[in-house]
Amino acid sequence: MTDPENGNGPARQSGPVVVRRGIPEGVEVRVAELYWDAFGRKLGPALDPPDSAREFIARHLHHDRGVTALLDGEVVGVAGYRLGERALTGGGARDVLATYGAVRGLPRLALLALFSRTPAAHELVMDGIAVNPAHRGHGIGSLLLKEIVALAADHGCRRVRLDVIDINPRARALYERHGFSAARTERTPYLRGLMGFSAVTTMYRPVTAAAENGEPR
Numbered sequence: 001m002t003d004p005e006n007g008n009g010p011a012r013q014s015g016p017v018v019v020r021r022g023i024p025e026g027v028e029v030r031v032a033e034l035y036w037d038a039f040g041r042k043l044g045p046a047l048d049p050p051d052s053a054r055e056f057i058a059r060h061l062h063h064d065r066g067v068t069a070l071l072d073g074e075v076v077g078v079a080g081y082r083l084g085e086r087a088l089t090g091g092g093a094r095d096v097l098a099t100y101g102a103v104r105g106l107p108r109l110a111l112l113a114l115f116s117r118t119p120a121a122h123e124l125v126m127d128g129i130a131v132n133p134a135h136r137g138h139g140i141g142s143l144l145l146k147e148i149v150a151l152a153a154d155h156g157c158r159r160v161r162l163d164v165i166d167i168n169p170r171a172r173a174l175y176e177r178h179g180f181s182a183a184r185t186e187r188t189p190y191l192r193g194l195m196g197f198s199a200v201t202t203m204y205r206p207v208t209a210a211a212e213n214g215e216p217r
């Protein structure tokens with residue numbers, strides 16, 4: 001059984017893959033690599049070059065704001081979430097400026113602010129999910145999503161929110177299969193050249209007592 005307070009312990013298992021709450025100590029760089037591989041296009045303009053970006057993400061991870069999928073002890077997937085002010089990826093303005101310097105840091109801060117999403121009351125925001133490309137399509141993303149929903153229920157949240165970009169219809173289809181519905185779409189044509197997408201859709205999934213086991217409704 002998982003302890004929702006400290007987030008330790010195996011939570012969900014399918015075959016040899018174990019999904020657990022929290023990011024284990026020592027795998028920060030691997031988690032940062034997975035995040036960077038999945039979201040480098042989106043985060044690149046803010047955190048490039050890649051080496052600095054991965055190092056920045058690894059150094060500022062909040063271990064209690066992630067769910068990890070492990071195969072033989074190796075991290076093959078991760079989902080990050082925001083509860084209150086705290087998210088998986090940390091690092092405030094001071095850290096960005098210390099890493100990149102004032103001249104390069106300030107425009108980065110402006111870009112990162114675009115992605116900052118503060119949850120409403122009784123809401124958990126899932127702000128990133130990534131599975132190692134070699135292990136995609138085997139249900140690991142689904143296990144991570146179920147654990148995120150179960151975690152939201154354990155924290156008394158009434159819904160989970162996420163954003164999906166217009167160039168990722170397969171991820172959107174996955175979310176719909178897990179009970180998420182699109183609520184609104186924000187057009188972002190000004191980001192197309194820089195980040196490759198031109199619209200962001202916000203999706204919600206209600207969390208009920210029945211969802212405590214992570215079952216899709």
Ligand SMILES: CC(C)(COP(=O)(O)OP(=O)(O)OC[C@H]1O[C@@H](n2cnc3c(N)ncnc32)[C@H](O)[C@@H]1OP(=O)(O)O)[C@@H](O)C(=O)NCCC(=O)NCCS
Nearest residue numbers: 038129130131136137138139140141142164170171173174
């Ligand atoms: C989205 C993602 C986490 C799904 O993980 P997964 O372990 O492959 O998920 P599952 O095996 O449980 O489900 C597979 C479904 O995921 C979706 N999917 C999205 N992108 C996919 C990809 N590149 N490869 C395989 N499946 C993908 C599809 O809907 C797929 O179903 P399909 O085979 O009918 O198309 C994973 O593909 C990934 O890391 N993608 C890159 C990062 C990303 O896009 N994150 C979401 C940002 S909103």
